[in-house]
Each structure stands twice: as structure tokens, then as C-alpha cells.
Amino acid sequence: MKEKIPRQPMPEQPPAERVRNFKEVPLGYSDETARLEASRCLQCKRPTCVDGCPVRIDIPGFIKAIRDGDFLESIRVIKLTNSLPAVCGRVCPQEEQCEQLCVLTKKGESVAIGKLERFAADYEREREQLEIRASAERKNGRVAVLGSGPAGLTAAGELAKLGYRVTVFEAFHSAGGVLVYGIPEFRLPKAIVQYEVDALAKLGVEIVLNRVVGSAGTVNELLAEGYDAVFIGTGAGLPLFLEIPGENLQGVYSANEYLTRANLMKAYKFPEYDTPIARGDSIAVVGGGNVAMDSARMALRLGSKKVHLIYRRSRAEMPARVEEVHHAEEEGVIFQLLTNPVRFIGDEKGRLKAVECVRMELGEPDDSGRRRPVVVKGSEFTIDADVAIVAIGNGPNPLIPRTTPGLALNKWGNIVADEESMKTSRKGVFAGGDIVTGAATVILAMGAGRKAALAIDTYLQTGEW
Amino acid sequence: MRRAGQYITGYTVHRIRVNEKISPNVGKMIVEAPDVARYRKPGQFIMLRVDEYGERIPLTIADVDGEQGTITLYYQIVGKTTEQMSRLEAGGSLKDVAGPLGHPTEIRNYGTAVCVGGGIGVAPIYPIAAALGKEGNRVIGVIGARTKELLILEREMGQVCERLVVCTDDGSHGRKAFVTEALAEIMAAEKVDIVVAIGPVPMMRAVSEQTRPSGIKTLVSLNSVMVDGTGMCGGCRVTVNGEKRFTCVDGPEFDGHQVNFDELMTRLNTYRDEEALSMREHRCRLEGGRS
Numbered sequence: 001m002k003e004k005i006p007r008q009p010m011p012e013q014p015p016a017e018r019v020r021n022f023k024e025v026p027l028g029y030s031d032e033t034a035r036l037e038a039s040r041c042l043q044c045k046r047p048t049c050v051d052g053c054p055v056r057i058d059i060p061g062f063i064k065a066i067r068d069g070d071f072l073e074s075i076r077v078i079k080l081t082n083s084l085p086a087v088c089g090r091v092c093p094q095e096e097q098c099e100q101l102c103v104l105t106k107k108g109e110s111v112a113i114g115k116l117e118r119f120a121a122d123y124e125r126e127r128e129q130l131e132i133r134a135s136a137e138r139k140n141g142r143v144a145v146l147g148s149g150p151a152g153l154t155a156a157g158e159l160a161k162l163g164y165r166v167t168v169f170e171a172f173h174s175a176g177g178v179l180v181y182g183i184p185e186f187r188l189p190k191a192i193v194q195y196e197v198d199a200l201a202k203l204g205v206e207i208v209l210n211r212v213v214g215s216a217g218t219v220n221e222l223l224a225e226g227y228d229a230v231f232i233g234t235g236a237g238l239p240l241f242l243e244i245p246g247e248n249l250q251g252v253y254s255a256n257e258y259l260t261r262a263n264l265m266k267a268y269k270f271p272e273y274d275t276p277i278a279r280g281d282s283i284a285v286v287g288g289g290n291v292a293m294d295s296a297r298m299a300l301r302l303g304s305k306k307v308h309l310i311y312r313r314s315r316a317e318m319p320a321r322v323e324e325v326h327h328a329e330e331e332g333v334i335f336q337l338l339t340n341p342v343r344f345i346g347d348e349k350g351r352l353k354a355v356e357c358v359r360m361e362l363g364e365p366d367d368s369g370r371r372r373p374v375v376v377k378g379s380e381f382t383i384d385a386d387v388a389i390v391a392i393g394n395g396p397n398p399l400i401p402r403t404t405p406g407l408a409l410n411k412w413g414n415i416v417a418d419e420e421s422m423k424t425s426r427k428g429v430f431a432g433g434d435i436v437t438g439a440a441t442v443i444l445a446m447g448a449g450r451k452a453a454l455a456i457d458t459y460l461q462t463g464e465w
Numbered sequence: 466m467r468r469a470g471q472y473i474t475g476y477t478v479h480r481i482r483v484n485e486k487i488s489p490n491v492g493k494m495i496v497e498a499p500d501v502a503r504y505r506k507p508g509q510f511i512m513l514r515v516d517e518y519g520e521r522i523p524l525t526i527a528d529v530d531g532e533q534g535t536i537t538l539y540y541q542i543v544g545k546t547t548e549q550m551s552r553l554e555a556g557g558s559l560k561d562v563a564g565p566l567g568h569p570t571e572i573r574n575y576g577t578a579v580c581v582g583g584g585i586g587v588a589p590i591y592p593i594a595a596a597l598g599k600e601g602n603r604v605i606g607v608i609g610a611r612t613k614e615l616l617i618l619e620r621e622m623g624q625v626c627e628r629l630v631v632c633t634d635d636g637s638h639g640r641k642a643f644v645t646e647a648l649a650e651i652m653a654a655e656k657v658d659i660v661v662a663i664g665p666v667p668m669m670r671a672v673s674e675q676t677r678p679s680g681i682k683t684l685v686s687l688n689s690v691m692v693d694g695t696g697m698c699g700g701c702r703v704t705v706n707g708e709k710r711f712t713c714v715d716g717p718e719f720d721g722h723q724v725n726f727d728e729l730m731t732r733l734n735t736y737r738d739e740e741a742l743s744m745r746e747h748r749c750r751l752e753g754g755r756s
Contacts, residue, residue: 171695173514173521173561181697210477210563212695216500239699241709248702248709248728250735257698265520265692271746274520274545275692276739350731397696398714 007109008037015330019300022185022268025327026090026115031071034119038067041111044103049113052101054447055081059098059113066116075124078117083157084150084446086125086192087179089118091290092443093321125195139163141460144227146213146400149177150442151233151433153196154449155456160203162457167227168205171212174264177235179442181264182256184294186301187324190263214399219407219429229428229456232415233449236434237397241390242286246344251278251352255291255391262298280386282306284355285333286341287391288318289439293325295389296333307333308383312340312360312373336383338362338373344388354382393439404429414438422452427465430456479559482535484550488615490542491585492551498562499534501526507592508570508686508718511536512694514561515549522546523691523713525589526565536562539588539617544740545747566694567717570596570684576658578602579651580626581644581672583609583664587618589686590663595625597661603627607647609664613638645671657681662721666730673721683721687712690735704728 011027012018018025029037041063049059058077065074078085094100094114102110141164145156148170156166174180176193201207213219219230239254241247258277261267265275283299285292288311299307309328311318314337318325329335336357343356359379362371396413408416408425415431417424422432432448434440459465483495501511505526512521528537540547553559570593578597582590587608598604606626610616611634623629630647631639640647645668651657652675660683662672669685676683689701689712701712704725710716 171563172693173563181693208477210561211500212563212566215566215695216504216564237695237697238711238714239697241699241702243709248704248732250731254699257692257700260692260698266518270739271743273518274743276520276736276743278735350728350734399695 005036005040007040007112008033008115010112010115015332018186019297019331022301024189025186028122029115029119031069031123034066034071034116035069037112038063038116040104041067042103048101048103049098049111052097052099054097054443055450057082057098057117062120063111063113063116066120071120071123074120078120081450082446083154083450084196084442085117086121087150087188087196088443088446089114089116089121090188091183091321091441093441095322097443125192137163139457139460141165141228142167142226143456143460144169144213144222144230145233146219146230147171147177147233147235147433147435148175148197148207149179149233149235149433149445151235151445151449151452152177152231153200154446155231155233155432155453156205156449157200157203158450158453159456160200160205162453164457164460166205168200168207169211169213170207170209172264173209175207175209181260182291182294184259184263184298186297187294212399214403219400219404219426223428228460229430231422231449231452231456232400232424232429232431232435233433233445234397234400234435235445236394236439238395239390240393240395242341242392244341244343246346246352247390249344249346249352250350251280251386252344252388252390253278255285255287255295255389256394258295258389259291259298262302268298268302277302278387279303282308282383282385282387284308284310284341284383284385284388285391286310286388287393288313288320289391289393290320290324292389292391293320293328293333295391296328297331299387299389300331300333304387308336308385309333310336310339310341310355310357310383312338313370314338314362317370340373340375341388342380345382352386352388353384355385355388356380356382394434396435396438400435412438417448420451421455422448423455423465428459479562481553481555481557481559482533483555484553484557486551487539487617490615491588491617492540492542492547494538494540494550494553495530495535496538496559496562497534498536498564501536501562501564502529502531502534505529505536505565506569507572507596508589509565509567510694510717511538511562511564511566512691513538513559513563515546515553516560519549519560520546521561521692521694523566523688523694523717525686525717527588527592539585541585545743548744548747563694566713568715570661570718572596572600574601575682576602577605577656578659578661579605579607579648579657581607581648581660581662581664581668582618582622583644583662583668584611584615585617586662586664586668586686587616587622590661591618591621591625593661593663594622598625598627602659605651606630607632607644607651609633609642609644609647611635643671644668645675648672648675652676652679652681659684660721661685661718666726666733669721669724670726673724673726677722684718685721685724686717687719687724687729688717688733689713689729690732703732
């Protein structure tokens with residue numbers, strides 16, 4: 001019997017070094033390591049991993065190609081169903097999707113599916129060898145895609161490949177949505193996003209920046225002015241706050257604002273770039289998701305001495321990817337678990353100086369199935385902080401719903417769309433991603449964009465709603 | 466319909482048609498922004514970025530020319546971005562212009578409307594005064610500045626107001642008075658149905674306090690710190706009637722009687738040190754370049 005090959009780790013920048021730069025943390029597999037890792041795949045006849053993938057990548061298929069050294073074939077297989085593999089390989093929560101269902105998980109460690117996906121995508125991008133296959137056949141029909149995040153980019157790409165004329169409208173001055181304003185460079189290099197956007201442009205997709213549909217024209221006007229269908233992928237655009245005293249003090253940020261300043265506006269290069277960001281000695285981040293981890297790790301890179309991450313449940317309930325939690329911990333983020341902020345305390349000038357917190361304990365399960373945190377009486381204490389970042393999620397942006405009569409919304413204000421076709425209550429209007437689901441993952445948004453593209457194709461070909 | 470070829474994919478050129486100083490610290494810029502010009506209503510604003518390194522800043526749209534596809538902006542030279550704007554020449558361009566953003570002013574026939582503009586605030590008050598006049602209101606304008614040369618749009622305001630009171634703090638032009646004194650006299654002399662006040666925060670607060678006892682509807686337009694201007698960042702949050710509101714998507718106009726101005730002032734000062742540093746470095750570079 002041959003010796004068992006362990007799961008291959010991906011080399012990373014050491015923690016002490018990487019907190020002083022903004023470069024990507026995991027460095028990628030070499031060709032040899034990738035082939036070795038790929039050889040661990042059992043090539044199951046009925047691969048359960050595929051069931052865990054929202055876009056149903058032929059996982060054994062692409063891994064086999066890597067094993068055989070045919071790296072371009074592997075990326076070709078991935079791109080049959082996933083248009084942004086370099087992104088997904090980096091930001092998908094594989095441990096609760098494909099890798100969780102890998103047969104090897106039961107015996108020890110799953111195949112590193114995400115890392116292999118990243119390898120294949122990087123291999124292709126670095127060599128620019130894969131030609132982009134647009135359909136030779138042009139189809140009649142113009143589609144407007146609102147938002148250039150994961151949902152919009154995917155929908156636009158699929159529609160263009162089917163032969164439709166597509167225009168993407170983006171409110172910001174740069175395309176990519178959360179991939180550029182939210183996820184930091186050290187987790188997703190912006191050159192990768194730009195490469196994907198450029199690929200869309202090469203497919204003939206028109207990308208209009210700085211255009212806030214809902215405010216500069218409405219969905220109705222787009223439909224009246226020559227677009228045959230509209231896909232709304234505007235994301236979860238309105239930050240939630242804790243609604244506790246002192247939240248409007250100087251130095252209290254939403255994670256959206258903090259990360260947008262740092263990432264999109266490059267405030268980490270202030271004053272070379274003009275956008276400022278508060279750089280504190282001691283930072284308090286509130287939340288337990290990926291955005292909270294990104295904020296905490298960004299604060300370390302901006303020079304903060306102490307970064308506390310305050311989360312009201314325990315580590316087991318944290319929604320962040322395991323790897324992000326691990327990286328944050330390695331870099332020195334101080335985890336204040338089972339802790340909840342109750343008040344922000346300011347100085348006489350209105351600047352934040354501390355966060356008053358209480359300790360929590362886990363009680364009975366709540367609606368989400370997670371045990372509900374309850375306050376431990378008399379446990380108040382304060383954490384010194386000159387900057388606080390609230391990373392507790394987002395609500396839907398109101399600009400499109402407000403200006404689109406007849407568009408059905410749920411009680412939270414999210415757009416109601418059919419789970420399979422992504423059709424809304426308005427004929428010709430489709431929606432997907434966080435604007436429908438509330439804050440979720442990149443891959444789910446992409447899955448929605450893909451489904452919508454197929455449904456739009458059917459609609460435009462048949463005219464049937 | 467958008468014209469074919471209007472957009473190079475990913476990039477639109479916002480060509481500057483006119484850029485001139487209309488006072489020592491205020492510039493007027495007319496710039497191409499066809500989408501904004503097409504959809505804009507009084508009270509709305511844009512976000513702009515001068516160049517690739519630039520900050521996104523909000524500016525009220527003072528006027529539009531739909532046929533030309535241009536918008537008119539007035540900017541007070543207070544920091545690096547506006548200083549850079551003042552150096553741009555006709556034929557040059559702004560990197561980004563996005564808008565129109567924010568709720569338009571609710572224009573209807575209120576009866577007698579007093580439009581109070583202080584300093585650069587005269588620029589956003591001007592289109593509102595014009596629109597209120599068109600809707601049949603009796604519009605009284607009150608505009609003020611520290612001194613004569615800082616006063617802007619006096620002639621334009623005169624054209625759209627039935628009566629215009631001009632004040633300067635030092636008496637160098639018009640009356641030697643604060644705008645609040647002029648407003649007090651108007652309120653004493655006649656029934657006022659609505660006051661719209663735009664200017665420095667202390668002025669808007671003072672006007673709101675002045676109209677509070679008589680309960681005259683008072684609108685103020687806030688200039689909060691913003692990054693995106695579309696609801697995404699929450700940096701522009703203000704407390705209105707005890708609730709958190711976003712200036713960009715819930716405003717920029719709010720009931721002056723309900724705004725927490727103290728908090729607004731504090732939040733506006735968040736980046737004072739950084740803004741000063743940015744301006745200092747900018748000046749250094751400019752001076753270095755000349756020597």
C-alpha cells in the first residue's frame with residue numbers, strides 16, 4: 001500500500017511580516033504541489049463534493065486534469081460553470097461547501113479543492129492562454145445589468161457568451177462591487193478583479209461606471225429605452241448599526257465605510273491618495289463574519305497596536321471562514337468572544353475613547369438554530385478604543401426598490417425573486433445576489449447571476465414570462 | 466436613448482466647459498455630465514473625483530443645461546480637492562462624476578417661502594428658490610457672507626426672488642447684519658410658510674432655532690462626510706428626530722427642527738487633522754514645482 005499523502009499546505013507570508021504589508025497572504029501552489037494535492041482526489045464515481053458547490057463545478061474533472069498536468073484543461077472545466085474561479089478559490093467557504101462533503105473529510109482531511117481551483121485560475125491568468133469563447137451567434141436582445149459585483153459580473157458574462165448585448169451599470173468609479181470595495185487586497189488582489197472585468201469588456205460587455213440607476217434613470221426607463229430585460233444585482237448596500245449610545249462619535253465606522261476607504265479609495269496610502277482613514281492605537285471591531293475579520297486585519301496593517309474583535313457568541317458560531325479566523329488569530333487579533341458592546345464612550349471633543357461591553361453566555365437555541373447569547377448580569381467592563389468598526393451586516397439598498405413600482409419586496413426590503421429563475425414580480429426584471437438573499441457569499445451571488453442569465457435567455461427567446 | 470459611442474467602456478470623459486473664480490474662495494465650474502443633467506432635480510447632489518488619487522466629495526448641483534448635457538457646480542476652496550478643482554482649466558476634465566443623488570427638494574406651493582443662503586450655501590439655495598418661484602410661491606431671498614467679495618450669485622438670486630435681502634457681516638455690501646437678523650424682521654413683518662436654509666452648520670442651527678417657536682416648516686440641507694453617496698458607507702449618518710438617518714439616501718434635506726446639529730458638527734470635524742495635512746503636502750508640492 002502506498003504511503004498516504006497529507007493535505008498540502010499552501011505557503012503563506014509569515015504573520016509578523018504580512019501585518020506590515022497589504023499583499024496577499026497565501027502565496028499559491030507550485031505546479032508540483034498542485035499535482036501532488038490533486039493526486040489525493042479519489043475520483044469518486046458519484047462525487048458528493050459537487051453537491052456542495054452552488055455552481056456545480058465538475059470538481060473531480062478539473063482535479064484530474066491538474067493531476068495529469070493539463071492545467072489549461074482544468075481551468076476550462078471549471079469555467080464551464082464558474083466564471084470567476086480566481087475569486088472563488090480565494091473567498092468561498094469551501095469547508096462548509098465542497099470540502100465538507102469530500103469523502104476524505106471523514107477519514108481525515110479533505111482534498112484542498114479551493115486551493116486547487118485558485119491554482120488553476122492563477123495558472124491561466126498569469127499566462128493569459130485561455131481564449132474567451134463568446135457564442136459566434138449573435139442573439140437579438142439587450143440586457144441591462146445593475147451592479148458589477150459577483151452576481152452582476154456573472155450574469156453579464158453568461159449573457160454575453162450567449163450572444164446578447166449587455167450593459168453593466170455600476171454606481172462606483174470602479175467595477176467589481178464588493179470584490180473591490182469590501183474584500184481587502186491581502187485576501188483578493190485587485191488585479192484579479194480587474195482581469196475579470198477586462199475579460200467581460202473583451203466579450204463585448206459595455207460597462208458604464210458612475211451610473212446610479214434608481215437615481216439617474218429607473219428600471220422602467222431602461223425597459224422603455226431599448227433594454228429587453230434587466231438584472232438587478234445591487235447587493236446589500238445599507239450598513240446596519242448596533243443602535244447603542246455613542247454610535248455617531250468620531251471614530252465609529254461601519255465596516256463598509258472603513259473597508260471602502262481602505263480598499264477602493266486606497267486610504268492606506270494616505271496622503272499619496274487623498275482619502276483619509278482614522279488610524280487608532282486600539283481598535284474594536286464588532287462582529288464575527290468575514291467582514292469583521294477583514295476589518296480587524298486591515299486595522300493591524302494600518303498600524304494599530306491592539307485590535308479587539310468583539311463577538312457576542314462563541315467561536316463555534318462565528319460565520320467567518322475558518323481560514324480567516326485562523327489568519328486573524330495568527331496576526332494577533334484579540335478575540336473577545338461571548339461579549340457584546342452596550343455603549344460607545346467619547347471624550348469631550350466627541351471622539352471615541354472606549355467601548356463598554358458585557359459578557360454573554362449561551363442560552364437556548366434561537367430561530368437560526370444557534371444558541372442565543374444572553375447577558376451575564378454585572379459583567380460590564382470597558383475596552384479602550386479610539387476606532388470602532390461595526391461589522392454586523394447590511395440591509396438592502398433602497399434606491400432601486402424605491403423607484404421601481406410593482407417590484408415585490410419581503411418584510412426586510414429585499415427583492416422577492418424566484419429561486420430558480422430569479423424572476424421578480426415585474427415582467428422582464430430579474431434579481432439575484434445579496435439584494436435578494438440579504439448578506440450572503442460571493443459564490444451564492446454568482447450562482448444567482450448564472451441562473452438569471454439562463455432564465456433571461458429563455459425569456460428573450462420565447463417571450464414567455 | 467444613450468447615444469452610440471457616448472461611453473468608452475468603463476470610462477466617460479467629464480469635459481470642463483467653464484471654470485472661473487467668482488470670489489476669492491469660490492469657483493464656478495460648468496462640466497459635461499449628460500446623465501446627471503438629464504435626471505437632476507433641485508436639491509440633489511453629485512459625487513466627484515478630480516483624479517485617480519482623489520477623494521470622492523459631494524457637491525450640490527446648482528444648475529443644469531439639458532441640451533448641452535452640462536451641470537453647474539459652485540465650490541468653496543477649503544481643501545485639497547477643491548483647490549485642485551480651482552486649477553483646472555476649460556478643456557480639462559474631472560475623473561468621475563456620479564449622480565444625481567439624494568432626494569430632490571419637495572417643491573410645491575407653500576405660500577410665502579424664505580430662502581436663506583449663507584456663504585457657499587447660496588449656490589444650492591439658488592435652484593430651490595427658482596423652483597419654488599416657478600411653483601407660484603412668493604419667494605423672499607436672504608443671502609449673506611462675511612464680506613462683499615465672498616458674496617455669490619447676488620444677481621441670479623435677485624432674478625428669481627420677489628425680494629432679496631443682502632447681508633454682510635462687515636457691512637461692506639448690503640446690510641451689516643447676519644442673515645438671522647434679516648429673517649427675524651421678515652418673520653415679524655409677515656406670515657412665512659416655509660424657510661429653506663443652507664449654509665454653515667451654525668447658521669442652519671440658528672435659523673432652525675429662530676423658526677422653532679412659531680413652528681414654521683424649516684428645511685436644511687446637510688453637508689455630511691460621505692464616501693459613496695448611495696447609502697453604502699453610512700458615514701453621513703445624522704440623528705434626526707432621535708433616529709439614525711443617512712444624508713445621502715434619506716436627505717440631504719431634513720427638518721431643521723429635528724436635526725442634531727451638535728453631532729453633525731462633531732462628525733464633520735472627524736478628519737480635520739488629515740485634511741490639514743493633505744492640504745499642506747499639496748501646497749508644498751505646488752510650491753516645490755514652481756521654484
